[in-house]
Amino acid sequence: MTARKDDNRQRSVWSRIASTLGLAPRQDGTATTARSSAPQSSGTPSRKRKAAIAVSIALGLTAAAGFGGTYYVKANTVSYYHLYKDGTELGTVDSPEAVEELLALKKEEAARENPGVDMELETGSLTYEPASGFKAVPDTEATLDKLEKQIAFYAVGVEIKVEGEVIGVVKDKATAERVLQRVQGEYAPELVMPEVMNVRPMSYNANGKADASSPESASQKSVSPKSNREVKQVKFVEDVDTQSAKVQPTEIVDEETMYKTIVSGSEAETTYTVQPGDCVGCIAEKFDIDKQVIYDNNPWIKNDMIKVGDVLDLTVREPKINVETVERLTKTVETKPDYVVRENDEMRVGESKVISEGIKGISELTYKQVKRNGVLVSSELVSTVVIKPSSPKIVMKGTKVVRGEGTGNFEYPVSGATLTSKFGKRWGRLHKGIDLVGDSTIKAADEGVVEFAGVKSGYGNVVIINHRNGYKTLYAHLSSYSVAEGEIVEKGDPIGIMGNTGRSFGTHLHFEIHKNGVVQNPLDYL
Ligand SMILES: [Zn+2]
Structure with a gap:
């Protein structure tokens, strides 16, 4: 702004003040104290109006009647004020109102130039000292000009x-x-x-x-x-x-x-247009930023694929203020059934049986989570409430150790056995065992190891069990057998089905007991 313009602006400010106060500006820009015939603006304080009217009446009376002496002096005595800023006199003014008017105008002007901002004037401390003099003409305009030049503005912000x-x-x-x-x-x-x-x-x-x-x-x-x-x-x-x-x-x-x-961290965003020969890593290096910033800002990048002309957001964001939240997370989860093992000494080691499959339960887990800007910092399980308990999966496991050694005590290989032929001389030959009929399932007479399972001349399908204690037992004429050589059987285990194979006349079991290679009368052991 040039000095001339500034001067013009001040003049116009002054004319406005003068017109508001009812002072008619003279041709040279100096206000007179003559009462303007224009109606008072409604905004003018009545105190000021009364003062102006008083002056006006005094002048009128003087002109009409021409009274002389003290009355004339009194009527021509003008009240005015010395204006001080921070204790230093700036000059004289008609009234404090003229000053206030200037300040109001300046404030209005500042507000207009800075919309939405709370503008304040820096005026310093203004004080007035009343004075009066015969036909005194206070230098209001010059004083206000001087004051105006010393007024500073500032905005009140937060x-x-x-x-x-x-x-x-x-x-x-x-x-x-x-x-x-x-x-x-x-x-x-x-x-x-x-x-x-x-x-x-x-x-x-x-x-x-x-x-x-x-x-x-x-x-x-x-x-x-x-x-x-x-x-x-x-x-x-x-x-x-x-x-x-x-x-x-x-x-x-x-x-x-x-x-x-x-x-x-900043309102400015950094973007970059991909050039020929660029790669994600190269761009990161070029801008000295972490590659992860590029991935985070540009989630559309897949497998590092960028092409010439792509616009990348390279803004490195560092929040000025970080927000920490404490959150409560409640999750409903399924709980697996407990696994319970029950030992059973009637089942062999290695054997197991599921008694109950178990049922999943439902629990409510509550976590206290601390996050910074939404990113998990810590998570702590604070409570577990069982909504529905699980029921355990129960598995029976055998503990019985079987070594294939007999007890030396034998039981009938056939349930509900009936003896049909005894051990001993029969038709001129030694009958080496006993013949039994009854239930068709043939059972091991004692614990032992299957030594033979197959066909032997005269015996048909036959199973021989070595009880590893000097005894062996033989089961002949079977229609089938269900054990294999080397297999350990316990007393009472099924080993085959009664039959009529080999030299046999009718379905029965031929059963022998040998002790150290010598046939025994089975009835002596059963
Ligand atoms: Zn026989």
Whole structure:
């Protein structure tokens, strides 16, 4: 602004003051004390109006009647004021109102030039000293010009301080609080005043990406039955403070800018257009940033595939303020049945049997989770509530050790046996065993190892068991056998089915007992 323009502006300010106060500007720009015939503006204080009218009446009377002497002097005595700024005189003025009017105009002008900003004047301390003189003409305009040149402006803003350091200035406390609440609200919408979360047209998440989710979805997120997550506490990690401060109007940023500065560290985004020969790693190196920043900012990149012309977001975001939340996470989980083993000494070692498959239970697990900017920092299981208990899977396991050694005590190989032929001389030959009929299942007479299972001349299908104690038993004429050589059998184990194979006349079992290679009369042992 040139000096001339400045001068013009001041003159126009003065003319406006003069007209408001009812002072008619003279041709040379100096106001007279003559009462203007224009009607008083309604905004003029009545005190001022009365004073002006009094002067006007006094002048009129003087002119009409021409009274002389003391009356004339009195009528021509003009009251005015010396104006002091910080104790130094600036000059004389008609009235304090003229000064106040100037200040009001200046403030109005500042407000107009800085819309939305709370502007204040820096006037220093202004004091008045009343004075009066015969036909005195106070130098109001010059004084006001002088004052105007000394008036400074400042904006009243609210600084947001992080760890004592100012990170930005907004226009007022309400704006500062709203911005800070939005920052917390990103991670704890249910703990932040709903109107704060609702008024914003868009939100920016910690990655600075516009999130068009509506306020409704934000509030649904917290009560969704799928996610039993509840934010219990929210706080800033840093020491965050707000303070009103005198600043230059240009220092004040709008709410959105302040918000972005806080969550991303800066409002400026860095983008880069892929050039021929570029690769993700090369670009990271070129910009001296972590490759992960590129992946995080540009989730569309798959398998490092980028092509010439692709625009990458390379903004390194470091939030100025970090938000810590304490959340309670409740999860319903299935619990596996316990595994219970029951020993059974009637079952052989290695054998097992599932008695009960067991039933899964349901438990509710509650975790206390601490997150920073939504990223899990710690998780602690605080309680487990059994909703439905599981029932155990029960498995029976055998403990009986079987070595294939007989006890020396024999039992009948046939249940419900009937003796049909005894041991001894028969038809001129030795009958080496006894013949039995009864239940068709043939059982081992004592524990032992199968020494032979097959066909022998005259015996047909035959099983021989070595009891490893000097005794062997033989089971002949079987229609089939169900054991193999080397197999350990216990007393009473089924080994085959009664039959009529070999030299046999009718289905029966031919049963022999040998002791150290000598046939015995089985009836002596049964
Ligand atoms: Zn026989």
